[in-house]
Amino acid sequence: MAELYTVSDLHLSLPDMTRKPLLGAAPRLEILKGLSFTIPSGEILGIVGGSGSGKSTLGRALIRLLEPTAGSISFAGLDITHLPESRLRPLRCRFQMIFQDPMSSLNPRQQVAQIIAGPLGVQGLDHSPARIADALDQVGLPRSFAQRYPHELSGGQRQRIGIARAIALKPEFILADEIVSGLDVSSQAQILNLLAGLVKDLGMTLAFISHDLSVIRRLCTRVLVLQHGRIVENAATEQVFNYPQAEYTRELLGSIPLPDPDQAWL
Amino acid sequence: MSFLSIRNLSVQLKGGQRLLRSVSLDVQPGEVRGLVGESGAGKSMIGKAILGTLPQAVEVVSGEIWLDGVDLLTLPPRPRRRRIGALAALIPQDPLTALNPSRRVGPQITGRLIDILGWKRPEAEARARELLAEVQIDVVERVLRCYPHELSGGMRQRILIASAFAAEPKLIIADEPTTALDVTVQKQILRLIAGMQAHHNTALLFVTHDLGVVSKVCQTLTVLYGGLVVEEATVRGFFNAPQHAYSRALLAATPKYTDPDASLLPVPDAVVQALEAQVAAADRAWHG
Numbered sequence: 275m276a277e278l279y280t281v282s283d284l285h286l287s288l289p290d291m292t293r294k295p296l297l298g299a300a301p302r303l304e305i306l307k308g309l310s311f312t313i314p315s316g317e318i319l320g321i322v323g324g325s326g327s328g329k330s331t332l333g334r335a336l337i338r339l340l341e342p343t344a345g346s347i348s349f350a351g352l353d354i355t356h357l358p359e360s361r362l363r364p365l366r367c368r369f370q371m372i373f374q375d376p377m378s379s380l381n382p383r384q385q386v387a388q389i390i391a392g393p394l395g396v397q398g399l400d401h402s403p404a405r406i407a408d409a410l411d412q413v414g415l416p417r418s419f420a421q422r423y424p425h426e427l428s429g430g431q432r433q434r435i436g437i438a439r440a441i442a443l444k445p446e447f448i449l450a451d452e453i454v455s456g457l458d459v460s461s462q463a464q465i466l467n468l469l470a471g472l473v474k475d476l477g478m479t480l481a482f483i484s485h486d487l488s489v490i491r492r493l494c495t496r497v498l499v500l501q502h503g504r505i506v507e508n509a510a511t512e513q514v515f516n517y518p519q520a521e522y523t524r525e526l527l528g529s530i531p532l533p534d535p536d537q538a539w540l
Numbered sequence: 541m542s543f544l545s546i547r548n549l550s551v552q553l554k555g556g557q558r559l560l561r562s563v564s565l566d567v568q569p570g571e572v573r574g575l576v577g578e579s580g581a582g583k584s585m586i587g588k589a590i591l592g593t594l595p596q597a598v599e600v601v602s603g604e605i606w607l608d609g610v611d612l613l614t615l616p617p618r619p620r621r622r623r624i625g626a627l628a629a630l631i632p633q634d635p636l637t638a639l640n641p642s643r644r645v646g647p648q649i650t651g652r653l654i655d656i657l658g659w660k661r662p663e664a665e666a667r668a669r670e671l672l673a674e675v676q677i678d679v680v681e682r683v684l685r686c687y688p689h690e691l692s693g694g695m696r697q698r699i700l701i702a703s704a705f706a707a708e709p710k711l712i713i714a715d716e717p718t719t720a721l722d723v724t725v726q727k728q729i730l731r732l733i734a735g736m737q738a739h740h741n742t743a744l745l746f747v748t749h750d751l752g753v754v755s756k757v758c759q760t761l762t763v764l765y766g767g768l769v770v771e772e773a774t775v776r777g778f779f780n781a782p783q784h785a786y787s788r789a790l791l792a793a794t795p796k797y798t799d800p801d802a803s804l805l806p807v808p809d810a811v812v813q814a815l816e817a818q819v820a821a822a823d824r825a826w827h828g
Contacts, residue, residue, distance in 0.1 A: 324722045325693070429579070458578040458749060459793040463804035466795075485723060488795035492804060515797060529723040531730075531752035533794050535775050539756045540731050 278447060278479045279313040279336060284345035286328075286335055305331045307503040308345065315446070318473060318480045320494030320511070322487060322526065328503040329483045333449045336481060337369045338362055350446065367397045370440040374452040376432035380424040386410075387420035390439050397443060409442040413468060430461030434468070441472060448473075451483045466493055487530055491515055499523050541609065542566035543743050544590070544711055549603030550826070551582075551589055551767075559585050559598065561767040561822045569710065570741040572734075574754035574775070576790075577764035583747045585767070587713040590745075592624055608710065625656045629704040631733070633716040635696035639688040646684035649703045657707055671702040675732055694725040698732065705736055711743045718753065730757055751794050755779055763787050766819040785811045 287302040294300035305328045313319050323329045334340045336347065338354055346355045349369065354362065370393075373379035380389055387406050394401035407417045413434040424432055433453060440448055450469070454462040470493055473480050484490055490497055490511070497514045499507040499522065506520040518524045531539055544567040551560040560582045567573050575583040588594045590605055592612070605612045608627055612620055632638040640648060649671065650664035659667075672680045675698040688696055697717065704712055714733065718726040734757055737744050746758055754761055754775065761778055763771040763786065771784040782788045789807040796802060 324724060459751075459790060460578065460807040463793040463795075464806040466804055467806070486795075487723075488797040491797045491800050492795050492802075512800070515800070525724055527797070529727040530797055531727075531750070531756045532796055532798060533751040533755050533779060533791060534796075535755045535779050537755075540727075540734055 276315050277312045278315040278317075278350060280346075280348045281312070281336075282310045282346050284309040284332075284335065284347065285343045286331060286340060287343050288331075288340075302343075305503050306335065306342075309500075309503075309505055310345075311498060311505065311508055313447075313479060313481065315479050316477060317496055318470075318482060318494045320490035320497040321481060321483045321500065322485060322490055322497060323500035324485070324526075326502075327500040329500050330451055332500065333371075333451050333481060333483050337371055337447075337449050339371075367393070367399070367443040368445055369447040369449070370443055370445040372433075372436045372440050372448060372450045372453050375456060376429065376436045377424065380432060380435060382424055384423075385420065386422050386424075386427075386435055389424075389435060390420075390442055393439060394442055399443065405442070409438040412441060412472065413438045428461070429457050430464055433457065433461070433465055437465075437469065437472070441476065441478075444476070445478065447479045447481070449481050449483070452485070453482075454489060455484070455486065462489070469493065487515075487526060499526070542606075543569045543571075543608060544745070545604075545606040546586070546590070547604040547606070549586075549589060549605065550601045551585055551594065551598055552601050554597055554599050558601070558823065558826065559767050560589070561819065561826070562603070563764075563767065563769055565762050565769065565772070567711065567743045567745060569743055570737075571760060572737060572744040572746060572758045574758035574761035575745060575747045575764065576749060576751065576754055576761055577770075578749065578790075580766070581764040582767040583749075583764050584715050586764075587630070587715050587745060587747055590624075590711075591628060591630055591713060592620060593630075622656075625652070626707070627709055628711040628713065629707070629709040631697075631700055631704045631712060631714040631717045634720050635693060635700050636688060638700055639696060641688055643687075644684070645686050645688065645691070645699055649684075649699065649706060652703065653706055667706060668702070671706055672699075674705075674736065675699075675702045677702075693721055694729060697721065697725075697729050701729070701732060701736065705740060705742070708740065709742060711745065712737070713745045713747070715747045716749070717746075719748075719750075726753075733757070751779075751791065763790070765815045768815075768819060768822060770815070786815055 284306055285308055286306040287304045289300035290303035291300055321329045335342050342355055346353060390406050390409050391401040406420055410417050410419055415434050454465050482494055494511050497511050498505060501522045507514060507523045518527060546563060546565050548562045548564055549560055550558055550562055552558045577583050589600060649668040653659040653664040654661060669680050677683050677698055718729050748754060758775050760774050762769055765786055771787045782791060789811050792805040793807060795804055
């Protein structure tokens, strides 16, 4: 299996605006402290960690919404670490993102058809009504939804629109950042089943950021556990759940309440 | 008689749709009851109706809320607020919006004791110190002088737990108290709530969508759908043998990390349709 992403010694720091002096530069806050890993194509990589562990920052660096401070990221053999936006633009249709909160990531003034057509138009791809209808079919929504506005949809339906917008570009890689954390269990089950099916059918590679290890186990083939900006575990899903190596992974596993009154937990 | 007894409570959008459809439920002294359901099921609305904090656009249309032998809905506003303030408290979902960002933490804990219960400042402050120690904050003096933004999410939630227990309420309503927290912090906070509840023998109404949490914290639970009570059971009874098809469907949709091969099943359309029919029938009887 070819590697889609090769990340080596990735560092990323951001200015800490809460400590910025009145004059002069803000001190840098180191978020990612030297991460090295690869994502083979076709894999579903789960990224887990507590809040502040850097999982979202890592995701955003992978699709170059943030520029790393040091280290390198290569995507399909191409070094994208410091590419300027003008050279990233033509690559953007190859890596896409699905956002956590579908309400704030969909323009409330646009109909679903315009929302899905947006990125297609920017990339100069076909954004005809037929193409939009195709995208809606793929995420299991009726074609009539093209004329709806986001507020007319339920949470699960909105998240499907977010997925449709991302997959319409036929990307090789999708970043899904906490996309089911705001949903009810029933919608969550639907979205996870849909995503698993799409990844398989379209041969995409997926990075799935979540704090919920039960969801990760259901969906992912490999798991990356982050703590304070460092990788503490990177192994196949079965390995992580059956033989967790890092202390922090064991702590995470021990923190999940199973829906079973007999599990001794508290 | 139950400590809290809700009888046929209906709540509606003013001039519109009903949000709670003749809900009845009981909580005994010291009981921990989970209120579960999907979004829109009305689980938070029950808590708000008890505390008298329903949104402006929502009104109680019928029913009774008996708290310690008195029907709250028959009391005039002022005595009602006094009674609720003395007997009940809330642990809210989002600790950042529940705390006033421009005031230090200390006065926010003591404020209620002084303003509503008429305590003297020194005894209220002594009580606040005692409570922060009880919620396992070791740097009490420093935390009392902090502003909310200086504290982590887990710390803020501890502060709110402390202030909920401050006046020794007999009933606490916890509205998704750990949804905004990390899993490892969630465990600490749940352990804390369970410990405090047992120590003070407080009745607890625990609103959550997480069946895993319910199975750990609660003794009994009520499942809601569309403002209707779908199932009432003990926790053991519910997880071992759920009675209603909807309860079984909710359990099947909940992922379990110990069971990698379990396929996740969304709630089947047939179950949803049956529930919607039940909701429609309840509304026909109501208007009829």
